Amino acid sequence: MRNSRIGLSVALVTAIIAGMWCAVPGMSQEKKPSKKDEELRTFMRKKLEACNQVLEGLVTEDGPMVVAGAKALNELSSAEKWRVSNDLMYRQFSEDFTRTTKKLQAAAEKENFDDVALKWIDATMTCVECHKWVRGTRVAKD
């Protein structure tokens, strides 16, 4: 029972990530990237690496691996480069994300993998929501 529930959560998360993966590249296609854009991209791509670490830790029930990924995500979200926009909505998404990665870390420290799966879904939803918002406002400004 416990395992099948985790299996379901993981399938869901994988589906979400697959959707996100398809959705994200469209954001930076409008113009030729400057050096600053490139730097931002490299930075943003680190999020994906940390995500992989979390997911791998989740499916192998490796608490310390999830903790490491969650910490990396948390640190990235507090870095200067993350603050792409000072907009209230953007800040809200950032704060949500930071809060969720903390909860993810706490669940992993307790080795409570059901909870890790749920917090992981929360975190992934924040990725998707923020990207959706970023794309929407860019389109609106064009």
Ligand code: HEC
């Ligand atoms: C608070 C808002 C926010 C959150 C939350 C967020 N991102 Fe981003 N992300 C951005 C912004 C802004 C960009 C840059 C968009 C651009 O300039 O094209 C970006 C770009 C990216 C890119 C594209 C880099 C490229 O090659 O162009 C990836 C991949 C990415 N984010 C992954 C993630 C993942 C994975 C998560 C969740 C763990 C996440 N992001 C959460 C704001 C966010």
